[in-house]
C-alpha cells in the first residue's frame with residue numbers, strides 16, 4: 297500500500313484532498329480512464345495512482361512541466377528539471393505502469409486525446425478563462441455517468457469558482473455548500489443535462 301499522504305512530494309494538496317482523490321478512484325471501474333490536467337510534481341498523481349494498483353485503471357497526466365505555473369503562488373523550479381522531478385517521483389512510488397505523462401498544454405492535447413474518460417480532475421491554470429476553457433474542452437470527453445472535478449474550490453481561488461459556476465450554474469454553489477467537506481475539490485457527475 298502506497299503511503300500517498302507521506303510521499304514527501306511538493307504540492308498543494310491537503311491530506312483531505314489526497315484522500316478524496318484516492319477514494320474516488322477506488323470507486324471507478326477496473327479499467328477506468330482517468331485524466332489529470334496539471335500534475336506538477338505528482339503529489340495528486342500518486343494519490344490517484346495508488347488506487348490503480350492491482351487494477352487496469354490508467355491515469356493520463358497532462359502538464360506543460362515548465363517549472364512555473366500561472367495563477368498560483370509557490371515554489372517554482374528549474375524549467376529543464378520540471379518533468380524529470382515528476383518522473384522520478386512516479387518511479388519512486390513504483391507507479392510507472394499506471395501513469396502516462398503527456399507534455400503539452402491542456403488545449404493543445406485535447407484534440408488528439410481520443411479515450412473516453414471516467415474521471416477528469418482539473419488543476420492546471422487557475423485563471424478564469426483558462427479554467428473555463430479546460431472545462432468546456434475536456435468535459436465532452438467524459439462519459440455519461442463519469443465524474444468531472446477540479447481542485448481549489450475555496451475562497452482563495454475566486455477565478456476557479458467563477459469558471460465552475462459559469463459552466464455548471466448556481467446549483468453548483470448550493471451543492472458544494474451542502475457537502476460541508478474538509479477538502480477543496482469540486483465535483484459532479486456528468487448527466488443528460490450537460491449540453492455540449
Ligand SMILES: C[S@@+](CC[C@H](N)C(=O)[O-])C[C@H]1O[C@@H](n2cnc3c(N)ncnc32)[C@H](O)[C@@H]1O
Nearest residue numbers: 307308334336339340359360365401402420421
Ligand atoms: C497547481 S499545479 C498542479 C498541482 C498538482 N495537481 C499537485 O498535486 O501538486 C498546476 C500545474 O498545471 C500546469 N499548467 C498550468 N497551465 C497549464 C496549461 N495551460 N496546460 C498544461 N499544464 C498547465 C503547471 O505546469 C503546473 O504544474
